[in-house]
Amino acid sequence: MAMKIGIFQSEGQAIEAVQALEQEGFTKTEIKVLAKDREHSRRVEEETNVHAEEVNELVDAREAAGDESALGLGIVPPAGLAGGIYAGGMMNNYGTPYGNGLALFATDVLSDHDGIERALSSLGLEDDSASACRSAIVDGDLVVAADVGNSQSDGGPDLTRSGAAEAALRRSGAQRIL
Structure with a gap:
């Protein structure tokens, strides 16, 4: 074709x-x-x-x-955290924590x-x-x-x-x- x-x-x-x-x-x-x-x-x-x-x-x-x-996948620390490994929880836009550990994001x-x-x-x-x-x-x-x-x-x-x-x-x- x-x-x-x-x-x-x-x-x-x-x-x-x-x-x-x-x-x-x-x-x-x-x-x-x-x-x-x-x-x-x-x-x-x-x-x-x-x-x-x-x-x-x-x-x-x-x-x-x-x-x-x-599709590539990679482990990405939450924005604003430079260096080291982030092992704590994450917060949403309202300041409420959710999840914990490393975040897996699609590139x-x-x-x-x-x-x-x-x-x-x-x-x-x-x-x-x-x-x-x-x-x-x-x-x-x-x-x-x-x-x-x-x-x-x-x-x-x-x-x-x-x-x-x-x-x-x-x-x-x-x-x-x-």
Whole structure:
């Protein structure tokens, strides 16, 4: 499966891209929207009825399925305690103690570049595209991808599905097209 991918800085541009792709004949199942998290995808989903994949959720799902390399775990002392080992309780924002011992926290999902790229590859993105998309998503951009099948231009004007997808993505303000 070949994908034509556009990277967008705003939700409005991503919405325009989805609508433009639909006008070119792409179905909702042939369009993928990728975002950092629910905050970045909510409006796109609401206005287009196209499901957006949140990368944080993808990496979490891979980790839950047994791919421990998808998410790094580390022991982190509570904020404000430098040096030594913290073995006492922790306090919430209201000054009430809870828990005790060392705290185990998940490191930031988006700092795990390999896990993100594997998650994107599992969606059908090729390695080079997955790497570029990972960088864009970490920066808060949105990715809109269209499954163009195996369309290839014959050297003349590109009237294939790939050409139609690229034109739709360009009209919608893609900052980069892969």
